[in-house]
Amino acid sequence: KQKASILKFKEMKKQGKKITMVTTYDFAMMSQVDKSDIDMILVGDSAANTMMGYEKTVQIDLDTMLVFCKAVANAGKHTFLVGDMPFMTYEINAEQAMANAGRIIREGRMDAVKLEGGERIANTVAALVRAGIPVMGHIGLTPQSAAQLGGFKVQGKNLKDAKQIVKDALALEKAGVFAIVLEAIPSPVAKIITESVQVPTIGIGAGNYCDGQVLVIHDLLGLFDRYTPKFVKRYANLGEEMQKALNTYANEVREGVFPDNEHSFSMPRELVEQLTD
Ligand code: KIV
Ligand code: NA
Numbered sequence: 001k002q003k004a005s006i007l008k009f010k011e012m013k014k015q016g017k018k019i020t021m022v023t024t025y026d027f028a029m030m031s032q033v034d035k036s037d038i039d040m041i042l043v044g045d046s047a048a049n050t051m052m053g054y055e056k057t058v059q060i061d062l063d064t065m066l067v068f069c070k071a072v073a074n075a076g077k078h079t080f081l082v083g084d085m086p087f088m089t090y091e092i093n094a095e096q097a098m099a100n101a102g103r104i105i106r107e108g109r110m111d112a113v114k115l116e117g118g119e120r121i122a123n124t125v126a127a128l129v130r131a132g133i134p135v136m137g138h139i140g141l142t143p144q145s146a147a148q149l150g151g152f153k154v155q156g157k158n159l160k161d162a163k164q165i166v167k168d169a170l171a172l173e174k175a176g177v178f179a180i181v182l183e184a185i186p187s188p189v190a191k192i193i194t195e196s197v198q199v200p201t202i203g204i205g206a207g208n209y210c211d212g213q214v215l216v217i218h219d220l221l222g223l224f225d226r227y228t229p230k231f232v233k234r235y236a237n238l239g240e241e242m243q244k245a246l247n248t249y250a251n252e253v254r255e256g257v258f259p260d261n262e263h264s265f266s267m268p269r270e271l272v273e274q275l276t277d
Pocket of ligand 1 (some may be wrong): 067084181
């Protein structure tokens with residue numbers, strides 16, 4: 001597997017090849033993802049939930065996100081790496097966004113950044129792109145502004161809202177994003193957007209017409225059960241596997257089965273005798 005570039009992703013869209021993406025937050029997981037067929041990862045601010053156990057993504061800060069970015073970068077050699085910009089690290093103005101995106105690229109060693117919002121954030125996106133930073137957009141359900149949206153609800157269900165999301169996609173494309181995440185919108189709206197922009201759309205809860213898909217890796221592997229949105233599909237039950245392994249280990253320790261000779265160090269008998277003299 002070779003690390004793809006943003007040009008490759010546009011090419012894949014043209015050729016109708018789906019782009020595959022998951023979130024990743026640490027070295028061990030990234031080592032597995034890097035060996036897999038996944039094209040691109042996101043160090044998402046969903047780390048607030050999956051890695052920190054916070055209730056909301058707005059609760060994670062940039063320094064914490066940078067720890068996860070660094071760990072991922074240490075294993076992510078063949079996968080395109082995107083770092084999420086956490087809440088209030090890009091909303092104030094373009095200068096603030098540039099400084100913080102610069103940290104994600106330089107210190108976090110990400111290939112690109114992602115930020116939430118459409119038209120309202122387009123000028124900031126354009127400034128980042130001018131500075132040479134690849135930017136991924138994120139529209140529809142934007143978790144950092146979930147409180148203002150009135151909760152975690154499907155977006156674009158009425159004509160006015162759907163039209164605004166299409167406008168947001170076009171504004172992001174014009175601002176120079178290399179891809180756009182579409183979260184929790186009706187499939188027909190995602191289809192129209194996907195057909196209206198040249199850049200790939202990456203869906204999560206946005207149906208099957210997107211150019212690619214993204215899922216939170218803890219959701220798809222079965223490592224997070226606090227809540228599960230309708231759009232999540234579980235491909236493994238690693239949580240159960242971990243319980244089995246941990247309880248088998250605990251049992252073997254309690255019963256004196258582990259460690260056995262195979263996992264212990266021996267010493268010549270004469271030495272042992274001298275030791276006990
Ligand atoms: O933080 C995240 O996990 C995300 C994806 C769900 C797109 O933003
Ligand atoms: Na996110």
